[in-house]
Amino acid sequence: MDVALVTVGDELLSGDTANTNATWLARQLSDAGATVTRVLTVPDEEAVIADAVARYHDAFDAVVVTGGIGGTPDDVTKAAVARAFDREVVVPEDVRAHLEAKAERFADENPEMVDRYDMDLDLDAWASVPDGAEPLLTDESFAAGCVLDGVYVMPGIPEELKAMFATVAEEFGGDRTTETLHTPAPEGAVVGVVTEARERFGVAVGSYPRNDDTPGRVKVTGDDPESVERAAAWLYERIETVD
Template identity: 80%
Template structure:
């Protein structure tokens, strides 16, 4: 299963916010056996989002889009996805009712905050999803995420992203298997063994340098668990390990 990640946000491109969502999703998907084939970050621009979603939807088994899905002016992620499919944004009655009840409970629990900041939520914007999509709702997020065909639209706030991803995680089971070898050796000393393993076994082998006090890594990935295991054992006999 090949998955593309599309992270949306001007703040990601400017470096104001670190893109931890992409790395977290990459780890989850790889652990599930899926293969992340693309990671792209785009600005809060509806047409740019639409273009990327349309291209990736055609090219990959699934696309995960993360970004603003609430009701502020720069939350255009869902609108961009709707444009990619040529659909309108709609407000399902059940989704709006869910968010309205949630907003009322929040106001009851936080009256001083609501009064102080004169908070008003655009519930239609928070509840909207592309027509024909499946809404995704969690306790952690006010706004509704959604699934449109094989495109998954999730929040940009990390805690909300993780909670909503958990509701669809079972959709990303794959056949990829990974083994990791930790080594104190520098990358230059691994070239021969890594090259030979790639030629000898039907696997992908990558080497990654030491970082701070952590050892380097050799990562073996393939579709057949037995082949991955054999390649890892072969490499362990030829490189220094920790």
């Protein structure tokens, strides 16, 4: 399963916010056996998001889009996804009712905050999804996410993203397996055996340098678990490793 990630937000491009969502999603998907082959960060611009989603939808098995799904003026992701599919944005009655009840509970539980601030929520914006999409709702997120023909639209707030991804995690998978060796050796010392392991076993082998806190890594990846296991065993005999 080939997956592309699209993270949305001006704050990511300016460096104001670290893009932890891309790293977390890539790890979750890789652990599930899927292959992440694209990670793209785009600004809060509807046309740019729509173009990326349309291209990636045609090229990959699934696309995960995070960020920009709330009810503020710069939250244009759901409109952009609708545009990518040439569809309208709609407000499902059941989703709006769900969010209205949630807003009422919040007001009841936080009267001082409601009195202090002007909580003018555009429930239609929060509840909106592209026409034909399956809404995704969680307790952690106020905004509705959605799924439309393999495009998964989720929040940018990390805890909200994690909760929403959990509702669809079983839909991602594949035959990709990995095994990682940890080594104190410098990267230049393993070039030869890494190259030979690739050629000998038909697997991908990546080497990643050590730093002050962690040893280096040699990561074996492939679609055939036996080939990955044989390659890793072969490398263990030729590379100094640490636990």
